[in-house]
Amino acid sequence: MEQQTKAMLSIEDLMIWYKTYRGYAKVVDGISLEVFPGEKVGLVGESGCGKTTTMKAIMQTLPADIIHVPQGEIWFEGQNVLTMTKEQLLKMRRTGVSMISQSPLSALNPVFTVGEQLMDIIKYSGQYSKANKKEMREVALEAISSVMLPDPERIMNSHPHQLSGGMRQRICIAAALVTPKHLLIADEPCSALDVTIQDQIHRMLRVLVEEKQRALVMITHSLGVARELVDRIFIMYGGTIVESCYISDLFSNPSHPYTVGLLECVPRLTGGGLSTGIYGYVPDYINPPKGCRFCPRCSKAMDICREQKPSPVEIAPGHHVACFLYGDRAQEKEAQNKTDYKAHGEGG
Amino acid sequence: MLRFIGKRLMMGVLVLIGTSMLIFVIARVVPGDVAMIALGARATESAREALREELHLNDPLPVQYVIWLGNVLQGDFGNSFITRRPVADDVRQFFPATLELVFMSGVFIVLGAFSLGMLAGKYKNTWVDGLIRVLSYVGIAFPAFVVGIVLLLIFGHNFQIMPILGRISPGVAPPTHITGFFVLDGILTGNFAAAGNAFLHLLLPSFALALGPLVQSARILRSSLVDNSNKEYMSVSTAAGLPPSLLTRKYLLKPSAGPTITVMGLDFSALLGQAFLVERIFNWPGLSRYGINAMLNKDLNAISAVVLIIGITFFLVNFIVDIIIVFIDPRMRIGRESV
Amino acid sequence: MIGVTQEATAIAKKKGWLSPSTKENFRIYKYKFTRNRLSVFGLALVAISLFFAFFALQIVPFPEHIGAFVDHANANNPPSAVHWFGTDNVGRDVFSRVIYCFRGALLMSIVVLAISVPVGTVLGLIAGYNHGRPVDTVIMRITDVFLSIPALILALSIASILTPNMMNSMLAVTIMWWPWYTRLVYTQSSSVAKEYFVRNAELIGASKFHIIIKEILPNCFSPIFTKMALDVGWVLLMGAALSFVGLGEQPPIPAFGQMIADGSRLMPQNWWLTLFPALGIAFMILGFNFLGDGLRDMFDKGGH
Numbered sequence: 001m002e003q004q005t006k007a008m009l010s011i012e013d014l015m016i017w018y019k020t021y022r023g024y025a026k027v028v029d030g031i032s033l034e035v036f037p038g039e040k041v042g043l044v045g046e047s048g049c050g051k052t053t054t055m056k057a058i059m060q061t062l063p064a065d066i067i068h069v070p071q072g073e074i075w076f077e078g079q080n081v082l083t084m085t086k087e088q089l090l091k092m093r094r095t096g097v098s099m100i101s102q103s104p105l106s107a108l109n110p111v112f113t114v115g116e117q118l119m120d121i122i123k124y125s126g127q128y129s130k131a132n133k134k135e136m137r138e139v140a141l142e143a144i145s146s147v148m149l150p151d152p153e154r155i156m157n158s159h160p161h162q163l164s165g166g167m168r169q170r171i172c173i174a175a176a177l178v179t180p181k182h183l184l185i186a187d188e189p190c191s192a193l194d195v196t197i198q199d200q201i202h203r204m205l206r207v208l209v210e211e212k213q214r215a216l217v218m219i220t221h222s223l224g225v226a227r228e229l230v231d232r233i234f235i236m237y238g239g240t241i242v243e244s245c246y247i248s249d250l251f252s253n254p255s256h257p258y259t260v261g262l263l264e265c266v267p268r269l270t271g272g273g274l275s276t277g278i279y280g281y282v283p284d285y286i287n288p289p290k291g292c293r294f295c296p297r298c299s300k301a302m303d304i305c306r307e308q309k310p311s312p313v314e315i316a317p318g319h320h321v322a323c324f325l326y327g328d329r330a331q332e333k334e335a336q337n338k339t340d341y342k343a344h345g346e347g348g
Numbered sequence: 349m350l351r352f353i354g355k356r357l358m359m360g361v362l363v364l365i366g367t368s369m370l371i372f373v374i375a376r377v378v379p380g381d382v383a384m385i386a387l388g389a390r391a392t393e394s395a396r397e398a399l400r401e402e403l404h405l406n407d408p409l410p411v412q413y414v415i416w417l418g419n420v421l422q423g424d425f426g427n428s429f430i431t432r433r434p435v436a437d438d439v440r441q442f443f444p445a446t447l448e449l450v451f452m453s454g455v456f457i458v459l460g461a462f463s464l465g466m467l468a469g470k471y472k473n474t475w476v477d478g479l480i481r482v483l484s485y486v487g488i489a490f491p492a493f494v495v496g497i498v499l500l501l502i503f504g505h506n507f508q509i510m511p512i513l514g515r516i517s518p519g520v521a522p523p524t525h526i527t528g529f530f531v532l533d534g535i536l537t538g539n540f541a542a543a544g545n546a547f548l549h550l551l552l553p554s555f556a557l558a559l560g561p562l563v564q565s566a567r568i569l570r571s572s573l574v575d576n577s578n579k580e581y582m583s584v585s586t587a588a589g590l591p592p593s594l595l596t597r598k599y600l601l602k603p604s605a606g607p608t609i610t611v612m613g614l615d616f617s618a619l620l621g622q623a624f625l626v627e628r629i630f631n632w633p634g635l636s637r638y639g640i641n642a643m644l645n646k647d648l649n650a651i652s653a654v655v656l657i658i659g660i661t662f663f664l665v666n667f668i669v670d671i672i673i674v675f676i677d678p679r680m681r682i683g684r685e686s687v
Numbered sequence: 688m689i690g691v692t693q694e695a696t697a698i699a700k701k702k703g704w705l706s707p708s709t710k711e712n713f714r715i716y717k718y719k720f721t722r723n724r725l726s727v728f729g730l731a732l733v734a735i736s737l738f739f740a741f742f743a744l745q746i747v748p749f750p751e752h753i754g755a756f757v758d759h760a761n762a763n764n765p766p767s768a769v770h771w772f773g774t775d776n777v778g779r780d781v782f783s784r785v786i787y788c789f790r791g792a793l794l795m796s797i798v799v800l801a802i803s804v805p806v807g808t809v810l811g812l813i814a815g816y817n818h819g820r821p822v823d824t825v826i827m828r829i830t831d832v833f834l835s836i837p838a839l840i841l842a843l844s845i846a847s848i849l850t851p852n853m854m855n856s857m858l859a860v861t862i863m864w865w866p867w868y869t870r871l872v873y874t875q876s877s878s879v880a881k882e883y884f885v886r887n888a889e890l891i892g893a894s895k896f897h898i899i900i901k902e903i904l905p906n907c908f909s910p911i912f913t914k915m916a917l918d919v920g921w922v923l924l925m926g927a928a929l930s931f932v933g934l935g936e937q938p939p940i941p942a943f944g945q946m947i948a949d950g951s952r953l954m955p956q957n958w959w960l961t962l963f964p965a966l967g968i969a970f971m972i973l974g975f976n977f978l979g980d981g982l983r984d985m986f987d988k989g990g991h
Contacts, residue, residue, distance in 0.1 A: 021715070065473070098587070101583070109585065109599055112599075161679050176588075366831070493944075624932075639840075654840075662836070
């Protein structure tokens with residue numbers, strides 16, 4: 001299906017390194033992903049696996065002096081973000097992509113009122129006439145009420161430190177949604193919110209994407225959130241994408257050992273005791289494992305995993321796994337199970 | 349806000365009462381026999397006894413303090429041991445000169461620190477930043493009195509393009525007294541020749557005083573700018589597509605200005621201290637030169653007056669700085685109100 | 688579950704994923720200090736200053752010129768091969784005198800800090816641990832009073848009322864220096880005193896003395912050390928200012944400020960009389976400032 005449409009966002013073999021005192025930390029290690037118009041995509045992985053770094057690379061808001069991008073391309077609506085001029089970049093940020101920050105407590109400027117910050121975003125989006133202050137104010141008030149915050153007037157005149165963490169998080173969401181954009185990147189937008197509000201925000205995001213062929217990239221820890229909201233999912237581990245598939249495949253046929261472990265970590269309401277989970281921690285990025293980055297923690301690791309990096313293999317239409325357990329054997333499997341996967345593919 | 353100001357003023361008055369006790373101890377208790385210092389060893393015992401009576405030196409210390417403080421509050425600091433004039437008259441004559449000098453230094457510091465700091469922050473890790481850094485090392489390493497001597501040498505002796513000593517050239521009559529600020533008085537009375545001349549006299553000493561605090565605050569501003577530019581809110585505002593100039597001018601500068609202004613207020617203490625030496629070098633007829641002469645001559649009444657007035661000035665400047673900071677950074681309201 | 692945790696910890700230790708060891712800590716400190724080449728430069732300047740201070744009499748070419756020495760035949764000579772920094776108006780070697788100034792300046796810094804840091808720290812600890820109680824208020828208000836007058840002016844007035852000499856100038860500077868440490872330690876210790884490990888120590892019945900010395904004080908060390916290194920430069924400046932107006936070391940023993948003051952009267956002809964002492968003091972101040980900056984970087988928790 002997606003073969004016909006052109007991807008809105010496509011990242012190709014991107015690497016991002018941070019300079020540290022011990023050398024480069026290879027935080028993002030060759031990832032590729034595509035997002036199509038009208039699509040809701042999830043990006044799941046442990047803390048520190050490079051999700052936020054990748055998304056900030058799209059916005060070009062990583063600290064330029066400690067960042068090194070040895071290879072890769074980021075294409076947004078036909079333009080390479082990495083080679084954009086300043087004007088093109090500004091245009092992309094104003095009308096193309098918006099991002100909801102992960103850390104609500106530090107995402108708002110502490111010395112300006114919420115209203116002032118929202119008004120600036122509206123003013124410079126280029127979508128409202130600068131003279132019409134009243135209209136812009138209406139838009140800001142509307143954005144605040146749209147994230148279910150009571151008394152928008154009072155909130156407009158508040159400084160961030162006068163608001164609670166949950167309120168600030170909703171302000172961040174409002175700030176990202178206040179002017180219409182094509183692609184919305186939500187970096188764990190609901191981490192500090194009640195389940196009820198979380199649910200409403202998710203519903204709002206879904207409507208926003210579906211009504212105008214927009215796209216959403218949702219970064220989350222939670223597979224539950226992903227299942228509820230997204231069409232396609234990318235599982236990241238240690239700066240690499242280990243598995244990508246339609247959301248239904250993830251639960252019916254998790255393939256990468258890391259994904260399997262991740263799913264086992266999800267507590268089930270039906271009970272059944274605690275799972276075995278995954279041993280260990282995310283890898284050391286400065287001296288990463290030579291082969292597969294997951295192999296020190298992998299129960300099925302083979303000799304080849306310690307020597308070579310696995311490249312993604314399509315084990316079913318739209319279902320890629322970067323693991324040596326698949327590879328050559330994948331084709332046989334694919335032949336056997338072709339019919340099953342087709343059904344899933346259509347469903348996504 | 350009003351509560352904050354009121355609280356801060358009350359604290360200030362309490363501290364100033366403490367300050368007055370400290371000054372009293374320095375001027376009346378530490379020296380030992382005040383009459384001996386005031387009149388010298390050759391005075392007769394009866395003359396000394398008369399002075400002791402006059403200064404209430406035979407009363408118990410707390411009584412002495414209360415009498416002294418009562419007089420001070422009425423603006424009576426007693427007579428100078430050296431000139432025999434009332435100290436209050438001397439203070440009134442000399443204080444405007446020091447205020448003018450210090451005010452001009454303040455202008456240098458604020459303008460210089462913000463422009464250099466922003467330049468260094470904008471071009472961080474380039475030669476511009478490096479040059480400003482070297483300048484800041486010069487400002488740290490050479491005390492104001494050395495800078496003063498060097499300026500005196502360069503402009504006064506080698507090039508002779510700048511008047512160097514005093515407030516106004518000997519041939520120029522000072523403008524009519526209104527505020528005591530020569531430049532301001534000159535402008536107010538339309539005596540622009542005198543104003544211009546006084547302004548030229550003002551430049552070198554105030555720059556000598558300003559250089560150290562100026563470069564210091566510029567460095568602070570530079571590092572705040574760099575720190576804050578890595579904050580998440582800058583990344584968010586950048587991602588929102590705000591123009592780069594607005595980001596720097598508004599979203600980055602305002603949160604960074606707080607620490608810089610705090611440091612300026614604290615540096616003001618060093619500036620008032622260094623004024624004692626700089627006024628001496630430039631023969632500036634101000635309160636500080638008067639104060640240092642008083643110190644070298646053990647003129648106890650004059651010392652206590654000068655120190656108290658400098659203490660009050662320092663308090664007022666920091667009070668203003670606090671109010672500015674609270675205005676700039678609303679987060680500070682909570683922290684400072686509870687102090 | 689415990690078994691799993693232990694196994695995981697063991698694996699993590701083997702792989703070096705856990706918090707850094709002492710050796711690694713040292714490596715991080717060394718990296719953070721040496722990352723800025725100026726810190727290393729500062730360390731070198733400080734080492735040279737110490738060398739000058741300790742061995743001044745052994746290394747200078749004319750030790751006798753440090754005191755009251757007169758040689759009118761060689762007076763007012765500009766710098767030359769024999770007198771590197773020239774001679775003064777009574778024919779004394781300026782180089783020898785400048786090097787000797789390092790000793791007095793360093794002595795002053797050491798004495799001032801050796802007295803004011805412990806006094807200020809103890810008062811700050813007492814006030815900080817008793818945060819909000821009357822003893823806190825009394826100590827901190829007295830501190831405020833001392834900080835309410837610019838340091839140099841307070842030191843000048845005290846020194847001027849006492850007999851002008853080296854001892855009294857040190858005393859004057861010491862009297863106004865301790866409050867800075869009281870305030871620094873107070874800020875640090877009053878926040879540490881709220882931490883759980885202090886509460887826990889109280890709960891298990893540790894004595895106040897034990898809590899202050901063993902639990903709170905170690906958490907104040909890094910700001911104290913950093914401030915000390917930076918303060919050496921400030922004490923030097925203060926000392927130079929005092930001796931500049933004649934309230935420090937008395938002639939014929941030289942001091943930086945005194946030499947600059949004497950030399951400035953013979954400006955601009957005998958420029959070397961002012962320049963070299965000024966460079967001498969700049970040498971020391973820069974050294975200690977760079978060293979202090981390096982220490983601050985080293986103790987800084989952030990960075991890469």
